[in-house]
Amino acid sequence: MTIDKATVQRIAMLARIDVSEADQDAMAKELSGIMNWIEQLKEVNTDAVAPMTGGTDMKLAWRADAVADGAQPDKVLANAPDRHEAFFAVPKVVE
């Protein structure tokens, strides 16, 4: 599978990464290489193998339903580039 330049532009846009025109060809080549490697992996028959979900023999941890966090608006907002009272402020996003 080859990743072309148009696909690179689309992926970059979806990920909000600014990839300069000059870098796009190299990026396409690199991503194509990764995809080719994955194609090779797909050649292995894994019909009888369950998908791997982690490297350890662990179960998902559950927690009890209790409030034990929050009430820290100043900490939450500490790195905000812009704020208004206890709100984050961002450029207007409205339909």
Next chain:
Amino acid sequence: MTYLLKGDTGEWEVVIGLEVHAQVISESKLFSAASTSFGSEPNDNVAFLDAGMPGMLPVVNQTCVAQAVRTGLGLKAKINHRSVFARKNYFYADLPLGYQISQYDAPIVGEGTLVLDMPDGSSRSVGIERLHLEQDAGKSIHDIHPTKSFIDFNRAGVALMEIVSKPDLRSPEEAGAYLRKLQSILRYLGTCDANMEEGNMRCDANVSVRPKGSTELRTRCEIKNVNSVRLVMQAIEHEARRHIAVYEAGGTIKQETRLYDPNRGETRSMRSKEFAHDYRYFPDPDLLPLEFDDAFVAAIQKTLPELPDDKKDRFIKSYGLTAYDAGVLVAEKDTAAYFEEVAKGRDPKAASNWVISNLFGLLNKLNVDIAKSPISAHQLGQLLDLIKDNTISGRIAKDVFEIMAETGKDPAAIVQERGLKQVTDTGAIEQAVDQVLAANADKVAQFRAGKEQVLGWFVGQVMKATQGKANPAMCQALLRKKLAP
């Protein structure tokens, strides 16, 4: 009964599927221990995880899992003992992580069914495709500042159940019935408050049309976040008419997300969502698969209440109510309980009529729900007893009911205080009957000439003369006796 829209080229059928987002009732969020309480100060119920801070890991809330299973059981759905959380990637200011933790190809609940109760008393089953758990987004406020939006993450990370129907709905009425039934089931189960106006239940509608008789599924459009049952119904009809107009003009429908504008009665494209369907889902590496055993499900099953469909069947069978009346009474758990208290040891049909006609009328007028009814079930039962033992007539009972609503007093006390006791003393009624007959000789002659209907008029006159306190049955008997030639 089929709902068809008429176009220039023929009749069209509407195909509707609904996606409902139901906020789970829990104390804390799906993956963080911040509070879910509504109305707190901005960004007060926010853990670092909810704000997308690096280095934080999600830990699933067991109550949210149990609530999803409980809802699945209520929808008679397949419970999946193993499901997978996946990241749904998109950028929006109210989504600090840049992805929503959701479930994609392995949801916690699979196929189920929901029975629609239609206004004509009929019912029909529609399919549930799936139910999955996911995080809610934050809230944006656009109307405080001219060039900025303000973001509050209190809601970010609260658990939602996304409940997806199969494209089985065929009219706006069915879509409305589906939403109302889902609200009813969620409230019975106690898994969601299901109030669309308050936003703890939200609905997206997928709409397409096809020529009558066709079985194809054409391109659908998704109408987002319409915030009442009535508006969902309206939006569906407008969108269906738009599709018909496009097809009949030779055009094609593009799959897209649209917003409904109730003021203009039209839907319009949401441009910001143009790329939104490319979510690049993948299993969340921070979370192992969600697994539980039969015992977990069985323990939840044991705590399920009697659900609306079962209650409705029981009301029809054991109280002899019509399907329609039973459906109305079971829609809300509190209403059903109220009715059962009134009906206990009394005539169920009379109890049902008083609750549906008089009590609902009163509650509507006062704009309160049954939990705040000024007349308790116990008091309404007492009123029915007074009618039954002939202390008051049905007509006076309506007046007593009004006074009960205003004063909150017991009906017996009101009847006593205001002297409303029905007159069953033959002498007193006879006197009134004699006066009425003497004053209306012409009508007496009409009756004797065979005009039976006049009897009703006479009963009315006697009731009037006794301020409604005469026993109607006794009145009638006395009148018949005296009018006999």
